[in-house]
Amino acid sequence: MSGAGLQIKGVDKFYGPVDYGVHAVKKLSMTIEKGEIVALLGSSGCGKTSTLRMIAGFEAVSRGQISLAGREVHTFAPVKRNVAMAFEGYSLYPPLTVRENIAFALKASRLPQNVVDEKVAYIAKLLEIEDILGRYPSSISGGQQQRASLGRALIRDADLHLLDEPMGQLEPQLRAVLRGRIKHYIKEKGLTAILVTHDQTEANALADRIAVMEGGVLQQFDTPQMIKERPANLFTGTFVGEPPMNVFDASVTVSADTAVFGLNEGVRLEYAVSDFSPAVLAELRNRKKVSLGIRPYAVRRAEGGVPAKVSVSQWLGDQTHIAADFAGGTMVLVEHDRVRLGLGDTIALKLDPHSLHVFDGETGVAVSHGPELA
Numbered sequence: 001m002s003g004a005g006l007q008i009k010g011v012d013k014f015y016g017p018v019d020y021g022v023h024a025v026k027k028l029s030m031t032i033e034k035g036e037i038v039a040l041l042g043s044s045g046c047g048k049t050s051t052l053r054m055i056a057g058f059e060a061v062s063r064g065q066i067s068l069a070g071r072e073v074h075t076f077a078p079v080k081r082n083v084a085m086a087f088e089g090y091s092l093y094p095p096l097t098v099r100e101n102i103a104f105a106l107k108a109s110r111l112p113q114n115v116v117d118e119k120v121a122y123i124a125k126l127l128e129i130e131d132i133l134g135r136y137p138s139s140i141s142g143g144q145q146q147r148a149s150l151g152r153a154l155i156r157d158a159d160l161h162l163l164d165e166p167m168g169q170l171e172p173q174l175r176a177v178l179r180g181r182i183k184h185y186i187k188e189k190g191l192t193a194i195l196v197t198h199d200q201t202e203a204n205a206l207a208d209r210i211a212v213m214e215g216g217v218l219q220q221f222d223t224p225q226m227i228k229e230r231p232a233n234l235f236t237g238t239f240v241g242e243p244p245m246n247v248f249d250a251s252v253t254v255s256a257d258t259a260v261f262g263l264n265e266g267v268r269l270e271y272a273v274s275d276f277s278p279a280v281l282a283e284l285r286n287r288k289k290v291s292l293g294i295r296p297y298a299v300r301r302a303e304g305g306v307p308a309k310v311s312v313s314q315w316l317g318d319q320t321h322i323a324a325d326f327a328g329g330t331m332v333l334v335e336h337d338r339v340r341l342g343l344g345d346t347i348a349l350k351l352d353p354h355s356l357h358v359f360d361g362e363t364g365v366a367v368s369h370g371p372e373l374a
């Protein structure tokens with residue numbers, strides 16, 4: 001790995017006394033390459049903002065080290081870290097216009113005025129705030145302020161850009177447009193960026209890799225595709241993906257010819273051993289209880305499948321979401337066509353072995369994805 005990116009090594013954050021206060025971030029280690037865009041994704045309180053604030057220097061690190069561009073920075077004041085930020089609460093300077101606020105970020109670079117003007121015009125066009133450049137922060141909307149502070153961060157040539165929910169106040173259409181433009185801009189300039197978000201669409205669209213956090217612990221750090229296809233554990237599997245992955249507790253019995261998953265209410269899913277690699281079969285033989293996961297778009301309706309009773313069927317304009325009573329729980333399916341099903345109708349469900357995700361019944365750690373070991 002190049003020494004030029006960001007390295008977080010064994011970082012803990014306690015609010016209050018070390019070892020006794022609120023343990024907000026637990027033994028966090030991750031390396032972000034120069035030029036990479038990383039999204040910190042997780043539910044409220046999982047430690048995303050604490051992580052970002054420690055990188056920025058607004059919160060002290062309780063234990064561990066943070067290095068940026070080859071320098072150990074965790075003891076430096078924020079201004080010494082060469083990090084550009086767009087944070088909520090890290091507001092625009094009220095006495096300066098939007099144009100001056102954005103240009104102010106370039107002050108240290110001592111660029112000629114015409115170059116500064118050009119850069120400000122470019123970023124203002126990208127963020128669609130050209131018409132408010134002459135206004136003062138107090139006279140623009142929350143969404144405009146958010147874009148102005150994003151502009152102020154993105155215009156800088158820093159070692160790292162930290163963006164905390166950078167588009168949280170924008171309308172969905174504008175968000176979608178800006179996401180594409182911002183990604184293109186960051187890539188074109190070769191910037192390194194960390195984005196904090198609740199929104200998995202945003203994380204998927206913008207990030208090269210996503211760091212999924214829960215309870216202060218990094219659960220998985222991988223590409224959006226790998227996180228979706230090969231979730232490291234039950235948490236990531238069910239947190240990422242919309243609608244969420246279906247999960248059922250199951251017993252597992254592997255014989256010479258078959259692997260059988262026994263679900264509640266006597267539902268049996270029987271597969272040929274050839275559907276799984278020998279390594280997966282060995283892992284399944286070692287376990288009595290597992291959690292079986294399948295994504296809603298992978299569940300098929302097919303003759304000879306397990307009967308399930310429809311409890312919801314909704315056409316969303318571009319896909320149908322169906323929920324059905326299955327093995328004492330609910331199975332959600334997504335189909336791309338408009339499906340006409342009535343409440344209480346019986347459908348037959350097939351779970352293809354290559355679409356199954358098996359997780360350890362106790363720890364939730366992934367055992368296999370389809371035929372292969374996790």
Ligand SMILES: Nc1ncnc2c1ncn2[C@@H]1O[C@H](COP(=O)(O)OP(=O)(O)OP(=O)(O)O)[C@@H](O)[C@H]1O
Nearest residue numbers: 015022023024042043044045046047048049050051
């Ligand atoms: N200043 C503080 N003092 C004490 N506890 C704090 C402080 N700031 C955060 N915490 C706690 O640390 C944990 C992580 O908070 P953090 O703000 O990092 O989470 P988050 O994932 O960013 O959440 P959100 O998305 O709601 O902002 C939470 O339990 C929170 O209550």
